[in-house]
Amino acid sequence: MPRRRRHSPDTVARMRQELLGWYHRNKRDLPWRRTTDPYAIWVSEIMLQQTRVAAVIDRYTAFLQYFPDIQSLAKAHEQDVLALWSGLGYYRRARMLHKAAQSVVSDHNGVMPTTAEGLRSLPGIGSYTAAAIASIAHNEPIAVIDGNVERVLSRIQGWHSHDTISEAAVRRKVDDFAQTLIDPRHPGDYNQAIMELGATICTPRNPQCLVCPWARECHTLGEHRTPKRAAMTTREIACALITRETESRTEILLEQRAAANTVMPGLWELPSIELTKSLKTAHVFTVRHAIMQVNYIVHVYSLPTESISSSAARCNWISADRASSMALTGLARKILTKAHVIPSRSRHQLPHPPSRE
Numbered sequence: 001m002p003r004r005r006r007h008s009p010d011t012v013a014r015m016r017q018e019l020l021g022w023y024h025r026n027k028r029d030l031p032w033r034r035t036t037d038p039y040a041i042w043v044s045e046i047m048l049q050q051t052r053v054a055a056v057i058d059r060y061t062a063f064l065q066y067f068p069d070i071q072s073l074a075k076a077h078e079q080d081v082l083a084l085w086s087g088l089g090y091y092r093r094a095r096m097l098h099k100a101a102q103s104v105v106s107d108h109n110g111v112m113p114t115t116a117e118g119l120r121s122l123p124g125i126g127s128y129t130a131a132a133i134a135s136i137a138h139n140e141p142i143a144v145i146d147g148n149v150e151r152v153l154s155r156i157q158g159w160h161s162h163d164t165i166s167e168a169a170v171r172r173k174v175d176d177f178a179q180t181l182i183d184p185r186h187p188g189d190y191n192q193a194i195m196e197l198g199a200t201i202c203t204p205r206n207p208q209c210l211v212c213p214w215a216r217e218c219h220t221l222g223e224h225r226t227p228k229r230a231a232m233t234t235r236e237i238a239c240a241l242i243t244r245e246t247e248s249r250t251e252i253l254l255e256q257r258a259a260a261n262t263v264m265p266g267l268w269e270l271p272s273i274e275l276t277k278s279l280k281t282a283h284v285f286t287v288r289h290a291i292m293q294v295n296y297i298v299h300v301y302s303l304p305t306e307s308i309s310s311s312a313a314r315c316n317w318i319s320a321d322r323a324s325s326m327a328l329t330g331l332a333r334k335i336l337t338k339a340h341v342i343p344s345r346s347r348h349q350l351p352h353p354p355s356r357e
C-alpha cells in the first residue's frame with residue numbers, strides 16, 4: 001500500500017476550494033439541503049442509509065409533514081412511524097429514530113445534543129450520522145466517513161487493503177486524511193460535497209475522472225480496486241392473496257410478523273404458503289423483490305377465504321382502505337398495489353396519514 005502522500009497546507013486549501021466550488025456549481029437540489037434544522041437533517045441521514053436518494057425524497061417530505069418535530073415523533077405510535085417508513089426497508093432505522101426522539105424528549109428536555117459526541121449517545125446514531133448532523137446543523141468541523149468518502153480518499157491516495165494491510169488500517173488512514181481535509185469554515189458544505197462527489201463522480205464503477213475537481217491530486221485516476229459486493233442469492237417463495245367483499249368494502253387477510261422476529265418485526269404481510277404444484281391454477285402473478293443480499297422470486301396465489309383461517313395466529317381481516325396506511329412490508333405493498341387492492345403511491349403522492357382503528 002502506498003504511504004500517505006503528505007499534502008501541504010496550500011494543497012489542502014486548494015483541494016477544499018476546488019471541491020466546494022465544484023459542489024456549489026453541481027449539487028443536486030435535494031429537500032434536506034434547504035434546511036439547517038438538526039431534526040430534519042437527522043431524518044434525512046437515517047433514511048439515506050442504504051437507500052437511494054430518489055426513493056427517499058418523497059418519503060422524507062411525507063415523514064416531516066406528519067412528524068414535523070421531535071415532540072410529534074416522540075409521542076407517535078410505533079406502528080404509525082413504521083407505516084410512514086413502509087417501502088424504505090431496514091425498519092430498524094425507523095424504530096431507533098423513534099426511540100431516540102423519545103430519549104431526546106425524556107432525557108434532554110426535548111432538545112437534541114449539538115455536538116457529535118453528544119449525538120452519539122442517542123440510540124441509533126453512530127459516528128457517521130452524528131458527524132453529518134453536527135457539521136451541517138452546528139458547523140462542527142468533524143469529517144463524515146461513509147463508503148463514498150472512503151472510496152474517494154482511498155483512490156486519491158492509492159490505498160487499498162491487501163494481504164499485509166488490513167481494512168481497519170486503511171480505515172484509520174482514511175479517518176486521519178478526512179479530518180485533515182475538512183474545511184473548518186464550511187464543514188457542513190464540505191462534508192456534503194465529498195459525499196456528493198462519491199455519489200455522482202467517483203462512483204464504484206467507471207469514475208468520471210475527466211470532470212473530477214480533484215483529478216490533479218489523484219494518485220490512481222480510477223485505476224483502483226474497489227471491494228466487490230457480496231454476491232446476491234435467489235430464493236423462490238409463495239404467498240396467498242385472500243380477499244373478501246363485505247357490504248361496504250373489500251378486506252384482505254394480512255398477517256403481522258412476530259415481535260420477536262429479527263427481520264421486520266411487527267410489520268404486516270401476506271400469509272406465506274408452501275410452494276406446491278397443486279397451486280398452479282390459482283397463480284395470479286409473480287414479482288421480484290430484493291431484500292439485502294437476497295433476490296426473492298415471489299409467486300402470488302389467489303386462494304379462497306377458507307384456505308387460511310383468519311383465526312390463525314397474527315392473521316386479521318383488514319379493510320383495503322386501512323391497509324394502505326398501515327406498516328406493510330415493502331413486498332406486501334408491492335403485491336397489493338400490483339393486484340389493485342390498494343392504490344399505488346405516485347411519485348408526488350404522499351402516503352395516507354397514519355390511521356388507527
Ligand code: SF4
Nearest residue numbers: 202209212215218222
Ligand atoms: S480523479 Fe477519478 S478516481 Fe480520483 S477522486 Fe476523482 S473521480 Fe475518483
